[in-house]
Amino acid sequence: MKIETFQTIEEIFEFRRPMHTYQKMYGMKKTKRWCQRLGILPTVFFSFLVIILVGFFFRSMESNFLSQTNGLPLYTEIQYNQSITVGDKVRSLFGIETSYAAEPDVVVKDIAYRAQFLSQSVADPIEIEAGQSREVVVIFKNSGSATWKNNGPNFISAYTMEPRHRVSPFFNSSQIKMAEPLVTPGQSGSITFNLTAPSQTGEYLEKFYLASENHTWINKGYFYLKLKVVQPKIIEKVAEDITDKTVLEQTTEVVVSSTESQIVGKRVNISKKEIEAKGGERIKIVVIYKNTGLLPWQEYAIHADPIASLASGDNSLTFADEAWESTNLITKKETQVYENGVVRETFYIRTPIKIGEYLFTANFKSGDTVVGEPITINVHVTENAPLNYTPPKFVNEGFESSEVEKVPRLAEEPRIRVGLKVDKTAVQFRPIDDDYIIFDGEKQMGVLPEKKMANIQYDGVGTYNFSGGIRFYTKNIIRLVPKNDSHARYILLNIERPMAWVGPADFNEYRGKFEFVQGQVDKEMYVIVDTLLEDYVRGVAETGRGAELEYVKANIVAARTYAYLSKGKYPLFDVLGSTYDQLFLGAEVEQYLTDVPRAAEATRGMMVAYQDEIVTTPYFGNSNGYTKSWKSVWGGTDKPWLQSVKATYDLRDGRRQFGHGVGMSQHDANIRAKEEGLGYVDLLKYYYTGIEVGRIYN
Template identity: 30%
Template sequence: MKTMQSSMSFTKTWGITTACLFVCGLFFISMPVQAATYKALPVTLSGNGTLTMEPGEVKEISVTFQNSGDTTWYNDGAGYVSLYTYEEKYRRSVFDPGTWLGPTQVKRIIEPVVKPGEVASMNFQLHAPLTEGSYEEVFKLASEDRAWVDGGEIRFKIIVAKEEIVAPSSSNGQDGYGASLEIQSANRVKVKAGSSVLITTGFKNTGTKNWTSYSINEMDLALASTSVAFNHPSWQGSQLAYGAEAVAPGQIAYLTFALLAPSINGSHTAEFQFTANDVDIDNAIFELPVEVTGGSSAIASHDNEDVVVDYRLDEEPLLRVGILTVDEETDNEVVITCDDADFELRDTEGSLLAEFDAGDEVTAYYLAGKYYFDRGRGVEVSSYGLRFLPVEENAVMTILNFDYRETRNGGYAYNTYRNILELRYNSYKDRVWLINELPIEQYLYGLAETSNISPHEYQKALVTAARTYAYANARYEVTERGEYMHVNAYADDQVYRGYEHEEDSPTIVQAVKDTQGMIVTYDNELAITPYFSRSDGRTRAWSEVWNGTKAWCKSVEVPWEKGGTLWGHGIGMSALGALYMANDGYEWDEILKYFYTDIELQQWWE
């Protein structure tokens, strides 16, 4: 029987909660939150931040940023948003072409008004110096005379060198090239005329040649099935987005780009060609059905009709989790093996470096710009990050020289992880991470935000909120996140302990399976799902703690916790309150819908 008063004793519930919060739930520790008024997320960047220029060459650059804060941006008037040189602030750049707003101020955003969640674009020029060499240029958004925009930093690595003359090939250009569309962030779009939509695609290299560059481009008009244009100001001519990272056969190239809805109402199909190494690959076409409303043929226009995007995926997305900073704790190296299966060592460019039998060991480390590994034949070197890949899907890798019991006073080793491990240095924070790459559902198997003994309906509610958080991060390219990962394994994201925790938590694994692919949404869009330790009888509305509002994060009464002490930010789902509700017979979806107002639960992958 459901009741708004707990029928369970405080002792029993507190015992379970203590196990949830103190044994596993480090995420629930209250941490101060400093929400910036101005925040941004880089979306597209010419060359993905890597450029090659000839001495004296002038290159057109395009950039887009999502306004991820709670303040509207303007391109004119008080507090207008523009791009400045950075690191050092207001420095004079040798790439200034003379067309910037000033010696340290590059350009303003193009759009007159960019509301929170919308995309701003910017086009400007870089003029290469005459001296050949490697350069790094850093820029950052600023609201004039108000603040630097948090997250609005972009970085270009630029090689200035004379072009090499390459003899033309006699091939027809298609030999060795193949691609298949594996991932698309939207299967169809309903959008108001003139609105922008962000799309992410992933094309798999099914050929035999490595890709060193790739792009999404407008279809040739003779081949396109529609004459309706989707041109966005962020495009470079007919090119929507461009990437310059190496993609080996079997790997996936990700591109994020913006579309501008046409002014004509009705159903349209946006069609674009995928290109690798300047070759239009046969049948590598991205098609997106687009329904436009509120346009020229509409009887009435509805100003509150916003973009509705279907983000459901055909395949489960991958997540990259930073599990260990490689430092003095492990003598600045890792020792990797796989007892389940044979495994390979490849660099992050896709090149095979070594093959191992199950049980073999390899030591790896980073030093002074190079990656080193030792498989018993002496030290070998690579210029690129190292990836340890089991040949069997879902096999478990082990970090032999890392043990929570020895260095962190833990009760378990927590040194086993499914699927791929990657050793990667980043200059963003000048440190080396060991990153675990695996499907989101398997990540949730190892989630340590609650214990194996907590109520099953509570577990299902918690893993659904956690899945929503993980997917919200997985939608972004890791090159935009600074450290080549989507989340880390600690309390500032979500506590993740890998395969050993999975083995010890069969009820959590079952909760993940019971809610496979379920995501919290509001108005058919992904909803942010904050949660915290316990309330004092009510949760807080988003606007009480952080800037702005979220319609689904309203204050609700939590009578089970009346008279208690607030632990955490207080927004969203109270862990203790949710646990009480589960004990009182509430089901997982009822718990989520109690704490998050007017949300829906949708299965976005199977």
């Protein structure tokens, strides 16, 4: 390049030698690269495609290798570490996630079946000597809305996977059933593996999936066990003669140090440390313990200490619940728990019956050895227990495995107040088979003799007028109470409630106490029938003539439970006597629906409970083939016992929905009792998921 002296610096730097000069000088011809020929966007797309293909190549090789080795030793230790190291580096280079136990692809056909993994009794990797056996328990929570069962149609089990239904070399089967007979939504179930290690040592990966037999795979039901089969341990026990140092014997005895031979554990968690509740309330407690030693727990139990009252000094008080084994033994399990195994136990306590400050203390034991920290909970009882509450009693207290004596929750039969709306300001009252005591509020005014009429009138501005042998005016509620017989009947002469489908009567005869009041909210006039609960259900006309007796029993139990839980529902009474709650027609129902008193007598005191709590039991006429869940109709918090179930006979008979659709379909239940021969308890358990039926009072 020649620079002229007259050129400026800008002209010098702006100089460019044309490209064709170089091509001419050196015989060069410019060639475009492949990426320049394709352009920017196609190049980026092609590069991304290459990365994806390489990633799939490595992933497919890994999956193929793992699937071929399920139930067989995976790798030797060196091969295993090398393969993961190389694989991880290659995959990480391309941004591909490492997965050693990828979840198999299954189809969940029923979303009501869902599980949540909770714990595994022995942590991975599970080491087993070749030819030896070991128990492993895997615990899942039923987080769906369907009840799990371990027998009958749709039972719950764990199937081997990849390949599916293969025979496992550890238990010589492809399937293991759930241990518990019944697991309702929210409760926990377990799969117990009794594993026997094959002779070939190495690492194994056993994959499983929970399933409802012939129905559906269970959502989130995948789990796996990492197993390590090792050679049996042979440790020489040497006995030396001090004089000649001669080796006397060689055995297979395993020698452990004194610290390793101890039963030890750790309390991992406790659900409550403080409780504030009324006396007699049932409180749920969950504790988790871990075996931190080398020796297994052959069994375990939770023992409650005698109650420590910080305020009352009453040694007769107790925390015992009906589900306990005895006064002090809460639970005992004949289950082995190996090192690093975790135990999750749920139990209940009853708060002491008297107001005060208390300390609940219990110990977790394996045999006679206390394991881990004790369970300690401060308990503050704010009110005395109800007078009708009876703490549980146990028999054969000299034996640790005493059985609880089933004591009804209520010491006596409860009463129910039924509101009957009337379009009159005066009622004519006449006792049928007993004298009635007349009350002005709490003040006794006199006695109305049997079969003598009285008139009770309201003036519309707050004053009641009573005339019948005696006469008085009052702003208090007038009550009439049978003198001798709590089941005594009376008739309301000017009230008519005809129901032709039940029978040719006015249905104006009732049992028990009587009140006539104006409603506080709607200002309507109400007759209040204050009667015993059994007399109430004998007067409920919710089943037709000719119905199956077992169905009538089921309906009576549902009606009794519904009424009991409705106590206090309204300001002046508990339930309405109309179909808004339950159709109550009184004493004359016994004459026309004769199966109703029979069913009431056969099921006296029986109610429905879910997880030991009495629960509401709605019912209705018939469905379109499926009942409805509580939440789908009324919203709010879901009620696990009120889920949709198939109403087979409603569907078969082409029924349309009549009623709200929640709980028991009366038409379906009646036909089911007739054609399947089901008893009332089985009928109730069909329509109310996961419930139990028990006697609440004698």
